Amino acid sequence: MGAFNFTHSDPSSFILTGIPGLEAAHIWISIPFSTFYIISLFGNFTLLCVVGKEQTLHKQMYLLLCMLALTDIATPTFVVPKALGIFWFNLKGITMAGCLTQMFFLHMVSVMHSAVLVTMAFDRYVAICNPLRYVTILSNAQIAKLGLVGLIRSVLFILPLPFRQPFCASRIILHTQCEHIAVVKMVCGDITVTRIYGWVLMFVVMGFDLTLITLSYGLIISAVLRISSKNAHQKAFNTCTAHICVMLIYYTPSLFSNLTYQFGQGIASHIHVILVDLYLLIPPMLNPIIYGVKTKELRDKVGKYTCCRR
Numbered sequence: 001m002g003a004f005n006f007t008h009s010d011p012s013s014f015i016l017t018g019i020p021g022l023e024a025a026h027i028w029i030s031i032p033f034s035t036f037y038i039i040s041l042f043g044n045f046t047l048l049c050v051v052g053k054e055q056t057l058h059k060q061m062y063l064l065l066c067m068l069a070l071t072d073i074a075t076p077t078f079v080v081p082k083a084l085g086i087f088w089f090n091l092k093g094i095t096m097a098g099c100l101t102q103m104f105f106l107h108m109v110s111v112m113h114s115a116v117l118v119t120m121a122f123d124r125y126v127a128i129c130n131p132l133r134y135v136t137i138l139s140n141a142q143i144a145k146l147g148l149v150g151l152i153r154s155v156l157f158i159l160p161l162p163f164r165q166p167f168c169a170s171r172i173i174l175h176t177q178c179e180h181i182a183v184v185k186m187v188c189g190d191i192t193v194t195r196i197y198g199w200v201l202m203f204v205v206m207g208f209d210l211t212l213i214t215l216s217y218g219l220i221i222s223a224v225l226r227i228s229s230k231n232a233h234q235k236a237f238n239t240c241t242a243h244i245c246v247m248l249i250y251y252t253p254s255l256f257s258n259l260t261y262q263f264g265q266g267i268a269s270h271i272h273v274i275l276v277d278l279y280l281l282i283p284p285m286l287n288p289i290i291y292g293v294k295t296k297e298l299r300d301k302v303g304k305y306t307c308c309r310r
Helices: 023-053 060-077 080-089 096-129 131-137 140-158 180-184 192-225 230-263 269-294 296-309
Strands: 014-016
Touching: 023 060, 023 080, 023 269, 023 296, 060 080, 060 096, 060 140, 060 269, 096 131, 096 140, 096 180, 096 192, 096 230, 140 192, 180 192, 192 230, 230 269, 269 296
Parallel strands: none
Antiparallel strands: none
């Protein structure tokens, strides 16, 4: 991720190959790509519109859902249009500025997404373990401040390291996007610091954030088990189910993708590319569906607007 500031006097473009080895199937591969993207945009924009219009949904949890929806709109939007340009029109060129900009915003949104999930875990902890002080501890203003802190953190973490190293002659990226590991490998020079920075960033974001989430749920489980009522148990766990599902579909493929890049040298390159693309496409598509199904209040409001249009 420290490759964002690499410069070179040659202004020539990079070449994105798409999915290496599957070029003949690009048209067919574009079908699930575009389908997932359309579903993702529809679901997340619907969530934003319903929450925005309904005063009864102007609550802390739904404000956090809107933050999550914004990251879920941004993530595939930075990838899918360019990928479809490759699949449909063979538009494989991308300028250096465009490539580094895509890398910056993709990783910035990813770190922001993780920060939102941490805040949502804290929200569930306060709602279950300290319900009488919930509105005081987590007002809408406090949620907005936590969102701003998460945004600042994501920008600071992804700001480029001050490297001034040239790229080698080959500017072919075997990917549908400017994936940072693929770009770093094209640098002519020692990339040890860049690799270390990538590992540290992954540890800080995934390790630290997952630790906070685990701690929150550990305290939630401890508090719930002290309640004697089974109905209270069920209600408490139901409020956490959607968030747990969203966490699993975000962190699991992310961790798996990072590990396969670092240690899966025997895995075919097209498998790497497909894994990364699915990681960027599947969670944004599923998140609004999960919350729509698991949150009755939101489901009812969506149904209200759907029925009105009929």
